[in-house]
Amino acid sequence: ASRGVQGLKAYDPGHDLVAFRRKYGTENLVELGSNENPYGPSPAARAAIVAQLDSLHRYPDPLGADLKRALAAKHGVETNRILLGNGSHELLMLLAQVFAGPGDDVVFSRYGFAVFALATQAAGASRIVVDALPDDHPVMPLGHDLDAIATAITPATKLVYLANPNNPTGTWFGREAFAAFMAKVPSDVIVVMDEAYAEMADADADAATALPFLSSHPNLLLTRTFSKAYGLAGLRVGYLIGAPGLVAVMERLRESFNVNGPALAACEAALGDVAHLDSGCERNSAQRIELARALERRDLRTYPSQTNFLLVRFGPQTAQVEAALTARGVVLRPMGGYGLPECLRITVGNPDENRRLLAALDDVLETLR
Numbered sequence: 001a002s003r004g005v006q007g008l009k010a011y012d013p014g015h016d017l018v019a020f021r022r023k024y025g026t027e028n029l030v031e032l033g034s035n036e037n038p039y040g041p042s043p044a045a046r047a048a049i050v051a052q053l054d055s056l057h058r059y060p061d062p063l064g065a066d067l068k069r070a071l072a073a074k075h076g077v078e079t080n081r082i083l084l085g086n087g088s089h090e091l092l093m094l095l096a097q098v099f100a101g102p103g104d105d106v107v108f109s110r111y112g113f114a115v116f117a118l119a120t121q122a123a124g125a126s127r128i129v130v131d132a133l134p135d136d137h138p139v140m141p142l143g144h145d146l147d148a149i150a151t152a153i154t155p156a157t158k159l160v161y162l163a164n165p166n167n168p169t170g171t172w173f174g175r176e177a178f179a180a181f182m183a184k185v186p187s188d189v190i191v192v193m194d195e196a197y198a199e200m201a202d203a204d205a206d207a208a209t210a211l212p213f214l215s216s217h218p219n220l221l222l223t224r225t226f227s228k229a230y231g232l233a234g235l236r237v238g239y240l241i242g243a244p245g246l247v248a249v250m251e252r253l254r255e256s257f258n259v260n261g262p263a264l265a266a267c268e269a270a271l272g273d274v275a276h277l278d279s280g281c282e283r284n285s286a287q288r289i290e291l292a293r294a295l296e297r298r299d300l301r302t303y304p305s306q307t308n309f310l311l312v313r314f315g316p317q318t319a320q321v322e323a324a325l326t327a328r329g330v331v332l333r334p335m336g337g338y339g340l341p342e343c344l345r346i347t348v349g350n351p352d353e354n355r356r357l358l359a360a361l362d363d364v365l366e367t368l369r
């Protein structure tokens, strides 16, 4: 294997969920490990897939033109600014592959999304990991330190990855801070804003999106996904928006049919059902606030979040708590791989899942006491 690949570990989904489902049965599992949407997709997306079933022998539209048009209309941009991907994961990987290589630097925050490190290493570029805001930061503990990230940029830097809001911390930064950051970034450095959770951020939370900055900053690209707020993780569709020139370069290297036909149709239909999107996001916000309060009542520290998950500090007993919850069929995400071994990441479920989580947790905390 090449030098970059030799040092790589495969993406760690946390648990072997297929084995768990076999062991417990899906109805007995509380799956809160992968930040999926418990409310599922719009019924229009399901119907669009069914309508595709007679066309499975055909290749999909290699350009994904209809979905691109719908996305362009939604975001008020030209279609040549949009690139579709097999999940935003594929696009994040492709970005490093296209724009960075051996001898180049890629900059990101210490608790930035795991794929940033993976993509950088696969491309053979050097990782510049910038310390996050401190754990005792009064506003955004463990969040991106945008000043430090800007300072870490060197003449060798080709790419900066940001996530807003970020996974696994849930933290975010505002529009003014982002504007100040962009003003400091040299125009030949590409800034990637991973906005996988953007739709879930409350309007009054001021989680910056890169959208309004695109026209004035041709070095800025953003990625979004249908996996989270749209509830379509199983279909694997993400998209990127940026300068037409950069999008065209990426188009050269992507697989010709990277988004399948049923997925294209379902995502287009999902975009049309704004009411479903909005109601899912509202339910998530309400449940997130309620779950955070419930965890804090149990003396567990939760980090600020504008997503559908909470980073929660369990302390020295984290591994035991996690094992005991898993034995009760409650699947959370361990954070050792992120260098946060005393934390677990909990996806905000629907009210029933959150109740079952808390009941199992009370049981576990009681037995460990």
Ligand code: PMP
Residues within 6 Å of the ligand: 034, 035, 086, 087, 088, 089, 090, 113, 163, 165, 166, 167, 194, 196, 197, 224, 225, 226, 227, 233, 236, 237, 238
């Ligand atoms: N970015 C972030 C911040 C994420 O949390 C995830 C999913 N966990 C992704 C990107 C990738 O999502 P997908 O490939 O399903 O679009």
